[in-house]
Amino acid sequence: MMDTILSEIFFCIIGAAFICVGIHAYRDPQCKKRFTTALFWILMGFSFIAGPHIPYWITGVIIVLVAVVSAMNGITPASHHAPDPKETRVHADRIGYKIFIPALALAFIAMIVASTGIVSANNSIGVAAFIAAALAFIITKAPAKTIVTESNRLLDNMGPVVFLPQLLAALGALFTACGVGGVVAKGVSFIIPEGNLFAATCVYCIGMALFTMIMGNGFAAFSVITVGIAVPFLLTNGANPVYVGALGLTAGYCGTLITPMAANFNIMPAALLETKSKYSIIKAQAPFAVVMLIIHMILMYVLAF
Numbered sequence: 001m002m003d004t005i006l007s008e009i010f011f012c013i014i015g016a017a018f019i020c021v022g023i024h025a026y027r028d029p030q031c032k033k034r035f036t037t038a039l040f041w042i043l044m045g046f047s048f049i050a051g052p053h054i055p056y057w058i059t060g061v062i063i064v065l066v067a068v069v070s071a072m073n074g075i076t077p078a079s080h081h082a083p084d085p086k087e088t089r090v091h092a093d094r095i096g097y098k099i100f101i102p103a104l105a106l107a108f109i110a111m112i113v114a115s116t117g118i119v120s121a122n123n124s125i126g127v128a129a130f131i132a133a134a135l136a137f138i139i140t141k142a143p144a145k146t147i148v149t150e151s152n153r154l155l156d157n158m159g160p161v162v163f164l165p166q167l168l169a170a171l172g173a174l175f176t177a178c179g180v181g182g183v184v185a186k187g188v189s190f191i192i193p194e195g196n197l198f199a200a201t202c203v204y205c206i207g208m209a210l211f212t213m214i215m216g217n218g219f220a221a222f223s224v225i226t227v228g229i230a231v232p233f234l235l236t237n238g239a240n241p242v243y244v245g246a247l248g249l250t251a252g253y254c255g256t257l258i259t260p261m262a263a264n265f266n267i268m269p270a271a272l273l274e275t276k277s278k279y280s281i282i283k284a285q286a287p288f289a290v291v292m293l294i295i296h297m298i299l300m301y302v303l304a305f
Helices: 002-026 034-053 056-071 085-116 121-140 146-177 180-188 197-215 218-233 241-256 263-273 280-304
Strands: none
Touching: 002 034, 002 121, 002 146, 034 056, 034 146, 056 146, 085 121, 121 146, 146 218, 146 263, 180 197, 180 218, 197 218, 197 241, 197 280, 218 241, 241 280, 263 280
């Protein structure tokens, strides 16, 4: 019961943050598409807050509407007061490496809270975020409004891609329920030579990487590709499920490194670092992703059989 209440509180806070972005865009005369931008953020905020209490079809209509707005390129960032470089330098010199304490605390506190079992793993991240935010205010001595203005600026820089993890996770569950794994198995059976375990291993690892690139989520791809390829072509031929499962999932992560669909890994860092190209993170990671994928194929074949 406490977990459910806590989840609702966190979802309401997230929804309120989205609505703040929408209101700011609507009130900003310099925002080129302020009406559609405001509509997008407010609708998403409303769905986060009221989602469990409204009919599913209304949520579906909201998702379709925001998808149409996004597809029509109807979302543009509002104007924000960016920190002056000289002011940023002064604060950086004053705070130093202490600025990393909230980020490190977020991970450690979430792990500790989740391990105690008091709240769920997802809620433990929310609890840790509150404590980390408090630490950030103590260290930086920033005004309270900073948490709103800076979150608005970050969300505006990221745009619609901020919602990709939720949408892609839902898509993965939908694919699994629709039996996409079985369809994949039938298609792959024409590619893999009968009894060629190395070819099956390569197809499984490459399939995990490619499907993760499409889904933007290694866990969503894992359920579909493992059912469609690993089970009929590897596990039924005696492969060790421990090695197949562990290396199969991390092979999918090789695809995570080179896809814009994994927005929280590849697009958000580019927005945070304010790089010239939003794909600069992907370009830097691509060579390593290819090498790691090849290593995964070799390791799985050697260790699993």
